Amino acid sequence: MAADEEIREVEERAATDPSVRAAINNFSISLEKNAIKNAIAPPAVVKPFLMATLDLMERLAKGETLGSPPKMHSNSKIADYEDWLNRPDMALTPYFEGVYAKIIGYTPKIITAIVWLREMAPDEVHHSEYKNFLIVEGTCSITIEEEVHNLVPGDYLAIPLYKNHFVTVTSEEVCKVILQRVAA
Known part of the structure:
Protein backbone atom coordinates (compact mmCIF):
# COMPACT_ATOMS: atom_id res chain seq x y z
CA MET A 1 0.00 0.00 0.00
CA ALA A 2 1.32 3.40 -0.90
CA ALA A 3 1.76 6.19 1.61
CA ASP A 4 -0.35 9.35 1.25
CA GLU A 5 2.64 11.32 -0.05
CA GLU A 6 3.38 8.66 -2.71
CA ILE A 7 -0.23 8.66 -3.83
CA ARG A 8 -0.17 12.45 -4.19
CA GLU A 9 3.04 12.27 -6.26
CA VAL A 10 1.58 9.69 -8.65
CA GLU A 11 -1.65 11.69 -9.03
CA GLU A 12 0.33 14.87 -9.79
CA ARG A 13 2.49 13.05 -12.37
CA ALA A 14 -0.57 11.47 -13.97
CA ALA A 15 -2.19 14.90 -14.25
CA THR A 16 0.78 16.32 -16.15
CA ASP A 17 2.39 13.34 -17.92
CA PRO A 18 0.30 11.47 -20.53
CA SER A 19 2.61 8.43 -20.40
CA VAL A 20 2.03 8.00 -16.64
CA ARG A 21 -1.71 8.44 -17.14
CA ALA A 22 -1.66 5.81 -19.94
CA ALA A 23 0.37 3.37 -17.81
CA ILE A 24 -2.12 3.69 -14.93
CA ASN A 25 -5.04 3.24 -17.32
CA ASN A 26 -3.45 0.15 -18.93
CA PHE A 27 -2.75 -1.34 -15.52
CA SER A 28 -6.38 -0.73 -14.46
CA ILE A 29 -7.67 -2.41 -17.61
CA SER A 30 -5.35 -5.36 -17.04
CA LEU A 31 -6.57 -5.73 -13.44
CA GLU A 32 -10.20 -5.64 -14.58
CA LYS A 33 -9.61 -8.27 -17.28
CA ASN A 34 -7.83 -10.52 -14.79
CA ALA A 35 -10.68 -10.14 -12.29
CA ILE A 36 -13.27 -11.04 -14.94
CA LYS A 37 -11.20 -13.99 -16.19
CA ASN A 38 -10.83 -15.42 -12.68
CA ALA A 39 -14.27 -14.53 -11.35
CA ILE A 40 -16.11 -17.18 -9.37
CA ALA A 41 -19.89 -17.23 -9.62
CA PRO A 42 -21.52 -16.88 -6.20
CA PRO A 43 -24.02 -19.49 -5.00
CA ALA A 44 -27.50 -19.02 -6.47
CA VAL A 45 -29.01 -17.93 -3.15
Missing part, protein backbone atom coordinates in the same frame (compact mmCIF):
# COMPACT_ATOMS: atom_id res chain seq x y z
CA VAL A 46 -26.60 -15.01 -2.64
CA LYS A 47 -28.40 -12.57 -4.95
CA PRO A 48 -31.92 -13.10 -3.52
CA PHE A 49 -30.68 -12.67 0.05
CA LEU A 50 -28.55 -9.64 -0.85
CA MET A 51 -31.65 -8.12 -2.46
CA ALA A 52 -33.69 -9.01 0.64
CA THR A 53 -31.10 -7.28 2.82
CA LEU A 54 -31.21 -4.15 0.66
CA ASP A 55 -35.02 -4.24 0.78
CA LEU A 56 -34.89 -4.49 4.58
CA MET A 57 -32.47 -1.56 4.82
CA GLU A 58 -34.81 0.53 2.66
CA ARG A 59 -37.84 -0.42 4.77
CA LEU A 60 -35.98 0.49 7.97
CA ALA A 61 -34.85 3.81 6.45
CA LYS A 62 -38.51 4.60 5.73
CA GLY A 63 -39.35 4.07 9.40
CA GLU A 64 -40.41 0.45 9.63
CA THR A 65 -39.87 -1.06 13.05
CA LEU A 66 -38.61 -4.59 12.73
CA GLY A 67 -40.71 -7.11 14.61
CA SER A 68 -39.54 -10.13 16.55
CA PRO A 69 -40.77 -13.33 14.92
CA PRO A 70 -40.77 -16.25 17.36
CA LYS A 71 -37.90 -18.71 17.31
CA MET A 72 -38.93 -21.81 15.38
CA HIS A 73 -39.29 -25.20 17.00
CA SER A 74 -40.97 -28.52 16.24
CA ASN A 75 -44.37 -27.20 17.40
CA SER A 76 -44.24 -23.96 15.38
CA LYS A 77 -47.40 -23.16 13.43
CA ILE A 78 -48.07 -20.99 10.40
CA ALA A 79 -50.34 -18.88 12.62
CA ASP A 80 -47.27 -17.89 14.68
CA TYR A 81 -46.13 -15.80 11.70
CA GLU A 82 -49.49 -14.42 10.49
CA ASP A 83 -48.58 -10.85 11.46
CA TRP A 84 -45.92 -10.94 8.73
CA LEU A 85 -47.58 -13.29 6.27
CA ASN A 86 -50.70 -11.09 6.07
CA ARG A 87 -48.85 -7.83 5.39
CA PRO A 88 -49.51 -6.54 1.86
CA ASP A 89 -45.85 -5.60 1.40
CA MET A 90 -44.74 -9.17 2.17
CA ALA A 91 -45.84 -10.45 -1.22
CA LEU A 92 -44.07 -12.24 -4.03
CA THR A 93 -42.80 -9.96 -6.76
CA PRO A 94 -43.96 -11.01 -10.25
CA TYR A 95 -40.42 -10.84 -11.67
CA PHE A 96 -38.53 -13.17 -9.34
CA GLU A 97 -36.09 -15.59 -10.94
CA GLY A 98 -36.23 -18.69 -8.75
CA VAL A 99 -35.75 -17.63 -5.14
CA TYR A 100 -37.23 -14.51 -3.56
CA ALA A 101 -37.05 -13.45 0.08
CA LYS A 102 -38.35 -10.81 2.48
CA ILE A 103 -36.57 -10.52 5.81
CA ILE A 104 -39.07 -10.20 8.66
CA GLY A 105 -36.75 -10.43 11.65
CA TYR A 106 -33.10 -9.83 12.36
CA THR A 107 -30.88 -10.11 15.41
CA PRO A 108 -27.18 -10.95 15.49
CA LYS A 109 -28.18 -14.56 16.31
CA ILE A 110 -31.38 -15.13 14.28
CA ILE A 111 -32.52 -14.08 10.81
CA THR A 112 -36.10 -14.88 9.81
CA ALA A 113 -37.43 -14.50 6.28
CA ILE A 114 -40.39 -15.37 4.12
CA VAL A 115 -38.95 -17.21 1.11
CA TRP A 116 -40.55 -18.22 -2.17
CA LEU A 117 -39.01 -21.01 -4.25
CA ARG A 118 -40.01 -21.72 -7.83
CA GLU A 119 -38.11 -24.96 -8.46
CA MET A 120 -35.33 -25.56 -5.98
CA ALA A 121 -32.66 -24.23 -3.64
CA PRO A 122 -29.18 -25.58 -4.35
CA ASP A 123 -27.26 -27.82 -2.02
CA GLU A 124 -25.52 -26.26 0.95
CA VAL A 125 -23.65 -27.29 4.06
CA HIS A 126 -23.74 -25.01 7.10
CA HIS A 127 -20.94 -24.85 9.62
CA SER A 128 -22.01 -21.92 11.78
CA GLU A 129 -25.80 -21.75 11.59
CA TYR A 130 -28.82 -23.98 11.93
CA LYS A 131 -31.50 -23.65 9.28
CA ASN A 132 -35.19 -24.18 10.09
CA PHE A 133 -38.06 -24.39 7.62
CA LEU A 134 -41.81 -24.01 8.14
CA ILE A 135 -43.78 -24.70 4.97
CA VAL A 136 -46.55 -22.14 4.34
CA GLU A 137 -47.80 -22.85 0.79
CA GLY A 138 -46.98 -25.45 -1.84
CA THR A 139 -44.98 -28.60 -1.25
CA CYS A 140 -41.33 -29.52 -1.39
CA SER A 141 -38.86 -32.21 -0.55
CA ILE A 142 -35.78 -31.39 1.47
CA THR A 143 -32.99 -33.89 1.12
CA ILE A 144 -30.51 -34.03 3.99
CA GLU A 145 -27.59 -36.22 2.95
CA GLU A 146 -29.50 -39.30 1.67
CA GLU A 147 -32.74 -38.78 3.63
CA VAL A 148 -35.68 -37.20 1.77
CA HIS A 149 -38.32 -35.27 3.76
CA ASN A 150 -41.56 -34.61 1.84
CA LEU A 151 -43.14 -31.49 3.29
CA VAL A 152 -46.58 -29.89 3.07
CA PRO A 153 -47.99 -26.67 4.55
CA GLY A 154 -47.58 -26.66 8.33
CA ASP A 155 -44.56 -28.98 8.34
CA TYR A 156 -41.39 -27.97 10.19
CA LEU A 157 -37.89 -29.24 9.50
CA ALA A 158 -34.56 -28.39 11.13
CA ILE A 159 -31.32 -28.82 9.19
CA PRO A 160 -28.41 -30.00 11.34
CA LEU A 161 -24.89 -28.60 11.07
CA TYR A 162 -22.40 -30.14 8.64
CA LYS A 163 -25.08 -31.93 6.58
CA ASN A 164 -25.45 -31.42 2.85
CA HIS A 165 -29.03 -30.48 2.03
CA PHE A 166 -31.10 -29.13 -0.85
CA VAL A 167 -34.72 -28.26 -1.56
CA THR A 168 -36.82 -29.40 -4.51
CA VAL A 169 -40.27 -27.86 -5.07
CA THR A 170 -42.78 -30.65 -5.74
CA SER A 171 -45.94 -28.58 -6.25
CA GLU A 172 -47.13 -26.80 -9.38
CA GLU A 173 -47.31 -23.61 -7.35
CA VAL A 174 -44.41 -21.74 -5.83
CA CYS A 175 -43.36 -23.07 -2.43
CA LYS A 176 -43.57 -20.41 0.29
CA VAL A 177 -41.67 -21.03 3.51
CA ILE A 178 -40.64 -19.30 6.68
CA LEU A 179 -36.87 -19.71 6.86
CA GLN A 180 -34.97 -19.10 10.06
CA ARG A 181 -31.18 -19.09 10.30
CA VAL A 182 -29.93 -19.46 13.86
CA ALA A 183 -26.30 -18.96 14.82
CA ALA A 184 -24.72 -22.13 16.19
Whole structure:
Protein backbone atom coordinates (compact mmCIF):
# COMPACT_ATOMS: atom_id res chain seq x y z
CA MET A 1 0.00 0.00 0.00
CA ALA A 2 1.32 3.40 -0.90
CA ALA A 3 1.76 6.19 1.61
CA ASP A 4 -0.35 9.35 1.25
CA GLU A 5 2.64 11.32 -0.05
CA GLU A 6 3.38 8.66 -2.71
CA ILE A 7 -0.23 8.66 -3.83
CA ARG A 8 -0.17 12.45 -4.19
CA GLU A 9 3.04 12.27 -6.26
CA VAL A 10 1.58 9.69 -8.65
CA GLU A 11 -1.65 11.69 -9.03
CA GLU A 12 0.33 14.87 -9.79
CA ARG A 13 2.49 13.05 -12.37
CA ALA A 14 -0.57 11.47 -13.97
CA ALA A 15 -2.19 14.90 -14.25
CA THR A 16 0.78 16.32 -16.15
CA ASP A 17 2.39 13.34 -17.92
CA PRO A 18 0.30 11.47 -20.53
CA SER A 19 2.61 8.43 -20.40
CA VAL A 20 2.03 8.00 -16.64
CA ARG A 21 -1.71 8.44 -17.14
CA ALA A 22 -1.66 5.81 -19.94
CA ALA A 23 0.37 3.37 -17.81
CA ILE A 24 -2.12 3.69 -14.93
CA ASN A 25 -5.04 3.24 -17.32
CA ASN A 26 -3.45 0.15 -18.93
CA PHE A 27 -2.75 -1.34 -15.52
CA SER A 28 -6.38 -0.73 -14.46
CA ILE A 29 -7.67 -2.41 -17.61
CA SER A 30 -5.35 -5.36 -17.04
CA LEU A 31 -6.57 -5.73 -13.44
CA GLU A 32 -10.20 -5.64 -14.58
CA LYS A 33 -9.61 -8.27 -17.28
CA ASN A 34 -7.83 -10.52 -14.79
CA ALA A 35 -10.68 -10.14 -12.29
CA ILE A 36 -13.27 -11.04 -14.94
CA LYS A 37 -11.20 -13.99 -16.19
CA ASN A 38 -10.83 -15.42 -12.68
CA ALA A 39 -14.27 -14.53 -11.35
CA ILE A 40 -16.11 -17.18 -9.37
CA ALA A 41 -19.89 -17.23 -9.62
CA PRO A 42 -21.52 -16.88 -6.20
CA PRO A 43 -24.02 -19.49 -5.00
CA ALA A 44 -27.50 -19.02 -6.47
CA VAL A 45 -29.01 -17.93 -3.15
CA VAL A 46 -26.60 -15.01 -2.64
CA LYS A 47 -28.40 -12.57 -4.95
CA PRO A 48 -31.92 -13.10 -3.52
CA PHE A 49 -30.68 -12.67 0.05
CA LEU A 50 -28.55 -9.64 -0.85
CA MET A 51 -31.65 -8.12 -2.46
CA ALA A 52 -33.69 -9.01 0.64
CA THR A 53 -31.10 -7.28 2.82
CA LEU A 54 -31.21 -4.15 0.66
CA ASP A 55 -35.02 -4.24 0.78
CA LEU A 56 -34.89 -4.49 4.58
CA MET A 57 -32.47 -1.56 4.82
CA GLU A 58 -34.81 0.53 2.66
CA ARG A 59 -37.84 -0.42 4.77
CA LEU A 60 -35.98 0.49 7.97
CA ALA A 61 -34.85 3.81 6.45
CA LYS A 62 -38.51 4.60 5.73
CA GLY A 63 -39.35 4.07 9.40
CA GLU A 64 -40.41 0.45 9.63
CA THR A 65 -39.87 -1.06 13.05
CA LEU A 66 -38.61 -4.59 12.73
CA GLY A 67 -40.71 -7.11 14.61
CA SER A 68 -39.54 -10.13 16.55
CA PRO A 69 -40.77 -13.33 14.92
CA PRO A 70 -40.77 -16.25 17.36
CA LYS A 71 -37.90 -18.71 17.31
CA MET A 72 -38.93 -21.81 15.38
CA HIS A 73 -39.29 -25.20 17.00
CA SER A 74 -40.97 -28.52 16.24
CA ASN A 75 -44.37 -27.20 17.40
CA SER A 76 -44.24 -23.96 15.38
CA LYS A 77 -47.40 -23.16 13.43
CA ILE A 78 -48.07 -20.99 10.40
CA ALA A 79 -50.34 -18.88 12.62
CA ASP A 80 -47.27 -17.89 14.68
CA TYR A 81 -46.13 -15.80 11.70
CA GLU A 82 -49.49 -14.42 10.49
CA ASP A 83 -48.58 -10.85 11.46
CA TRP A 84 -45.92 -10.94 8.73
CA LEU A 85 -47.58 -13.29 6.27
CA ASN A 86 -50.70 -11.09 6.07
CA ARG A 87 -48.85 -7.83 5.39
CA PRO A 88 -49.51 -6.54 1.86
CA ASP A 89 -45.85 -5.60 1.40
CA MET A 90 -44.74 -9.17 2.17
CA ALA A 91 -45.84 -10.45 -1.22
CA LEU A 92 -44.07 -12.24 -4.03
CA THR A 93 -42.80 -9.96 -6.76
CA PRO A 94 -43.96 -11.01 -10.25
CA TYR A 95 -40.42 -10.84 -11.67
CA PHE A 96 -38.53 -13.17 -9.34
CA GLU A 97 -36.09 -15.59 -10.94
CA GLY A 98 -36.23 -18.69 -8.75
CA VAL A 99 -35.75 -17.63 -5.14
CA TYR A 100 -37.23 -14.51 -3.56
CA ALA A 101 -37.05 -13.45 0.08
CA LYS A 102 -38.35 -10.81 2.48
CA ILE A 103 -36.57 -10.52 5.81
CA ILE A 104 -39.07 -10.20 8.66
CA GLY A 105 -36.75 -10.43 11.65
CA TYR A 106 -33.10 -9.83 12.36
CA THR A 107 -30.88 -10.11 15.41
CA PRO A 108 -27.18 -10.95 15.49
CA LYS A 109 -28.18 -14.56 16.31
CA ILE A 110 -31.38 -15.13 14.28
CA ILE A 111 -32.52 -14.08 10.81
CA THR A 112 -36.10 -14.88 9.81
CA ALA A 113 -37.43 -14.50 6.28
CA ILE A 114 -40.39 -15.37 4.12
CA VAL A 115 -38.95 -17.21 1.11
CA TRP A 116 -40.55 -18.22 -2.17
CA LEU A 117 -39.01 -21.01 -4.25
CA ARG A 118 -40.01 -21.72 -7.83
CA GLU A 119 -38.11 -24.96 -8.46
CA MET A 120 -35.33 -25.56 -5.98
CA ALA A 121 -32.66 -24.23 -3.64
CA PRO A 122 -29.18 -25.58 -4.35
CA ASP A 123 -27.26 -27.82 -2.02
CA GLU A 124 -25.52 -26.26 0.95
CA VAL A 125 -23.65 -27.29 4.06
CA HIS A 126 -23.74 -25.01 7.10
CA HIS A 127 -20.94 -24.85 9.62
CA SER A 128 -22.01 -21.92 11.78
CA GLU A 129 -25.80 -21.75 11.59
CA TYR A 130 -28.82 -23.98 11.93
CA LYS A 131 -31.50 -23.65 9.28
CA ASN A 132 -35.19 -24.18 10.09
CA PHE A 133 -38.06 -24.39 7.62
CA LEU A 134 -41.81 -24.01 8.14
CA ILE A 135 -43.78 -24.70 4.97
CA VAL A 136 -46.55 -22.14 4.34
CA GLU A 137 -47.80 -22.85 0.79
CA GLY A 138 -46.98 -25.45 -1.84
CA THR A 139 -44.98 -28.60 -1.25
CA CYS A 140 -41.33 -29.52 -1.39
CA SER A 141 -38.86 -32.21 -0.55
CA ILE A 142 -35.78 -31.39 1.47
CA THR A 143 -32.99 -33.89 1.12
CA ILE A 144 -30.51 -34.03 3.99
CA GLU A 145 -27.59 -36.22 2.95
CA GLU A 146 -29.50 -39.30 1.67
CA GLU A 147 -32.74 -38.78 3.63
CA VAL A 148 -35.68 -37.20 1.77
CA HIS A 149 -38.32 -35.27 3.76
CA ASN A 150 -41.56 -34.61 1.84
CA LEU A 151 -43.14 -31.49 3.29
CA VAL A 152 -46.58 -29.89 3.07
CA PRO A 153 -47.99 -26.67 4.55
CA GLY A 154 -47.58 -26.66 8.33
CA ASP A 155 -44.56 -28.98 8.34
CA TYR A 156 -41.39 -27.97 10.19
CA LEU A 157 -37.89 -29.24 9.50
CA ALA A 158 -34.56 -28.39 11.13
CA ILE A 159 -31.32 -28.82 9.19
CA PRO A 160 -28.41 -30.00 11.34
CA LEU A 161 -24.89 -28.60 11.07
CA TYR A 162 -22.40 -30.14 8.64
CA LYS A 163 -25.08 -31.93 6.58
CA ASN A 164 -25.45 -31.42 2.85
CA HIS A 165 -29.03 -30.48 2.03
CA PHE A 166 -31.10 -29.13 -0.85
CA VAL A 167 -34.72 -28.26 -1.56
CA THR A 168 -36.82 -29.40 -4.51
CA VAL A 169 -40.27 -27.86 -5.07
CA THR A 170 -42.78 -30.65 -5.74
CA SER A 171 -45.94 -28.58 -6.25
CA GLU A 172 -47.13 -26.80 -9.38
CA GLU A 173 -47.31 -23.61 -7.35
CA VAL A 174 -44.41 -21.74 -5.83
CA CYS A 175 -43.36 -23.07 -2.43
CA LYS A 176 -43.57 -20.41 0.29
CA VAL A 177 -41.67 -21.03 3.51
CA ILE A 178 -40.64 -19.30 6.68
CA LEU A 179 -36.87 -19.71 6.86
CA GLN A 180 -34.97 -19.10 10.06
CA ARG A 181 -31.18 -19.09 10.30
CA VAL A 182 -29.93 -19.46 13.86
CA ALA A 183 -26.30 -18.96 14.82
CA ALA A 184 -24.72 -22.13 16.19
